[in-house]
Amino acid sequence: MDTPAVTGRYFDGKTSRLHRVTLTVADGMAHLAGDVERSAPLASLRVSERARHAARKVSFDDGAWLEVDDRAAFAQLLATTGHRDTGVVRAQQSWRGVLLALGVTVGVVVASYVYVLPAAAVWVANALPVKVERQMGQGVLEILDKRALGPSKLPAARQEQLRRQFAALVAPEPDAPTWKLVFRSSRIGPNALALPSGDIVMTDELVNLLKDDQAVMGVLAHELGHLHRRHLTRRLVQSSAVAAATWVIFGDISAMLTALPTVALDMKYSRDAEYEADDYAVAMLRRNGIAPEHMAQAFVKLGEASGDRMSTYLSSHPATGERIARIRAAR
Amino acid sequence: MVDFNKPADLFAPAPAAATPPQYLKFHASGSEYFRIWIVNLLLSIVTLGIYSAWAKVRRNQYFYSSTELAGSSFEYHGNPIAILKGRIVAAVVVGAYAFAGKVSPLLAVVMFVVMAAVIPWFIWRSLQFQLHNSAWRGIRFRFDGQLRDAYINCLLRPLLNIVTFGLATPYIYQRLKAWQFNESRFGQARFATRASVGSFYKLFGAFLLLGIVGMVVFGILFAFQAASHFAGRTPAEMAAEGISPSMFIGVALSYILILSMAPLLIALIQNLVWNNASLDRHEFRSEVRTGRMLFIIVTNILGVICTLGLFLPFAQVRMMRYRIESLMMIPEGSLDEFVATASADVNAAGEGVSDFMDFDFSL
8 A cells, every 4th residue: 555655855874965755655665766766664764753843854774864845744644654653742742741741740849849858858867877977077167167166265164064054954855966065266256056076066156145044055955956856967968859850850951050949949948947946946945944935035136136137038047036936936 | 041952063064056055944942842841851850860861862853853954954863871871970970079078078179180080081972972963964973072182171271270360261262162163073074163262362351341340330339229228227227128129129130140141152152163164165154143142041031030940941942043043054065965974873971971060062
């Protein structure tokens, strides 16, 4: 059975010469006639995917190809030979398939961001021994000492007093990790931080600003919360996953563009970790009979000191006012 | 940066003796590419990135088949399995590099040195892969550059910038583009470009000057705004007030303009290189206009931001269309006489890494 002839241009893969030909199919063989004559079994040919705007080609196994001119006749020919588009092509060419893909994509991305990734990060952090995390943190304090911190000017007795006071508190959950409280003066203002090595750094500036040991305990409890809840490992997992995902989504377009959403998306996880550490601190203070209001006062003072006005959405830390309200509401 | 993905093969010829000048045509449409993009994106996500190699092949096949010169379209021959292998290699290398930085500063330095040592090799492989898998009228392109020159162009010469504080950038870039071009082949025909170092210095210099003037003007405007906005307030009140909407818009706009500079520069380099380019006896013209290009780039960025990324495929097609359709070939004689050379397949290890790092060697 002969099919209608399809006009096209044939290139033999050896020179760029254009050959005008017609294509017909009979008994499982494709035949070219015109400027060149050629026959080949259908099974040895590859038909390029259907797209409304792209040229359609039939490739031979030796690198020659036919570029189809009469696309309507070619579609007919494909139908009579039983050629079927792949599922992907059919989805790409149907608006229903596209809308479904769009919906599912958005759903998968949002669900992963909000639920799957945080849960996976907790799982990874718990599976990873604390020892490994501590190993990763080696050297961080030394770098900070060089760049942002200086030796503490607090008297040794005062340091020891705070250290004892905090050691006497009971953690709100069992199996609290070991910690080491170190004091430093700060070139970056009043601050406290927990390092993966298990060091909790308290700055002189913060102790002096708070003027209230119970508030200092609240801040230390917050930092212990970061350690206990394995925030450092979880954040590492989350930020790597966000970077990898944005690359899969936007990397085809531009790797440079992916830096922006990566940073912005990671902020939410950072703020979530701060809230979680705040909750932990409130629970710890309560457990030891200290009013959480001490900690709320600590944020009030910190807020006054820094003139904190950053927008919540673009900040790694929640707005101070929100944190205070949250601590007070936790009563 | 909405980068015009590697139609690395915009090089090409047109028909018969005394052929009139041939503009390249780009038939892809944003809405059709959106459909291809979203389906492939979903498959890439649910396969945890594995399908992205097939997605890349589909995308390139669509773009190449939609690009027409002298009545014939281009073809992309990349093998998804090869690309997948390349991407796995790249993911391991880039992942190790990122991880090293978080584990120990010393390891980070070691990894940095390792990366610097292997990147030229990857770039070299990537150029080979891209050109080898591009074809027009049944004839493949090819990259003939030597590995030694890859190290000179991508590692040794860039070191010049350490002692010249970046002043050697136009020279380094010109040498890189000239190498890339002069070692490209279409079948047995050779590409060449006569774009001079001086012309690169002029273009980069103009950008630098524009950047400085822009920053000064913006700085003054912002200072005036801030002065009137915060007039007579204490620092605490200023903090409470925050910045005004007009100041926010100003900052956002200048940020978008800064983002636009790199793609604009790359598009204008296209003019420098292609206006001086030849393929055997055939010549080329490139007529990218600065204002039009900047308009496309800025509106693309705005579109992408406002649609949370859904405009990306449209943006990409707009960008590619303008850059490709700005190109013209001026044939000298027939375009029927290009002859193929036999060449073995190239592996895609370098291709994977350049995907990760956004090397743009197209056009």
